[in-house]
Amino acid sequence: MLTWEDDMEVHALRKRGWSISAIARHTGFDRKTVRKYLAGGAEPGVRARPGPNPFDPFVDYVSARLVEDPHLWARTLYDELEDLGFGLSYQSLTRNIRTRNLRPDCQACRTATDRPNAVIEHPPGDETQWDWLELPDPPEFWGWGKKAFLLVGSLAHSGKWRAVLSPSMDQPHLVAAIDTICRGLGGLTRVWRFDRMATVCDPGSGRVTATFAGVAKHYGVSVAICPPRRGNRKGVVEKVNHTAAQRWWRTLDDDMTVEQAQASVDRFARVRGDTRMRLTADGRSSVAVVAKTEPLRPVPPAPYPMIVSESRTASRQALVSYRGNRYSVPPELAAAQVRVSHPIGGGYLDVATTNGIVVARHRLAADGLGVMVRDSGHVIALDTAAMATANTGRPHRRKERIPPGPAAKTAAAQLLNFPDNANSAVESPTSSPDSAVIDMSVYERAAQKRTLQ
Structure with a gap:
């Protein structure tokens, strides 16, 4: 097999008047090979098969199946061909499909970039x-x-x-x-x-x-x-x-x-x-x-009546942020989820709970003004709730000494005098400050009580 470079050299030498024998001696190829390529009987870069191609008998079936189903997997087609006596490998099947261009383009699945595009006229104002x-x-x-x-x-x-x-x-x-x-x-x-x-x-x-x-x-x-x-x-x-x-x-x-x-x-x-x-x-x-220059018709003065609704979370100051402004809600909804809704082009805004109960209605401010729209009732209720929870006394220091108070001491005395208390099951031999001798009977009585239990 001659490459394209070898084929070009052989033809160039022949046009200079060289004989076939001289070209064969110069290039190292056989005289029959040189004569065949000069006569156009062989294609450069393509090796001639010694016998018939074993894929040729299956070309019609493969072509028919791929025309019927352009997306048919080659693996599925190989399974069908095995039942028909196909003896080549799967790689040989895919190579022949590719080199022979047997798989057609699916017209229904071609994208806009893979098919001709018509010129669409767009008249002004249309x-x-x-x-x-x-x-x-x-x-x-x-x-x-x-x-x-x-x-x-x-x-x-x-x-x-x-x-x-x-x-x-x-x-x-x-x-x-x-x-x-x-x-x-x-x-x-x-x-x-x-x-x-x-x-x-x-x-x-x-x-x-x-x-x-x-x-x-x-x-x-x-x-x-x-x-x-x-x-x-x-x-x-x-x-x-x-x-x-x-x-x-x-x-x-x-x-x-x-x-x-x-x-x-x-x-x-x-x-x-x-x-x-x-x-x-x-x-x-x-x-x-x-x-x-486009002939456009005027837009109706009022937008189409439809309610726009969005979810928001109120702040700890009982304010809801919406389109660059803040709107007040009752203090009970501080840090809670709410629904903000308003008609398209409307002048008011409703704030409702997640259950759909409207708890506030405000004048809708222009987007992005950064204003705070508050109801006077919400202001008074928020101030009252804030002051009621703010009077909690002096905050504790981290290393402050706080001994048990009267209530704790009373509760402790009741626990010590309670007969079934677990702490009274074992009496300390040194519970009395005046005792200097260990009384073993105390331990004996404790052991007897533990056995009875």
């Missing part, structure tokens, strides 16, 4: 794409657990986007974030596009749920659900998710509060997102300029 982005390892003092969530909404035509941080992906938080993002984008498009999230549609059938249909009617939009396994159908928002995760969340400071993080992502969307340049029919323009 579509807003929505998607949740999971953010791992939020700051621990947020109290959100191991994940935070970012709802991203992007105008498909211009690429303008806004996002809202959320502790949950439930429907109330989704609707609240959608309302905030639509007002940040400047209006409503004709269609909202979602993937198959359970808070919008049934994941199996893709039919919109009755609860979210009311939301769509309130805002006057149509809802479009992406087909299954078609992530590139809403590629605009998917690209924004990638950018937000790598350029914003990855570098977020650990000491930022939720409100500061929300202000940070808003600033990133304006400074980095809106200044991106886009190629338009009139030349290159920024995202912000293109977005101004």
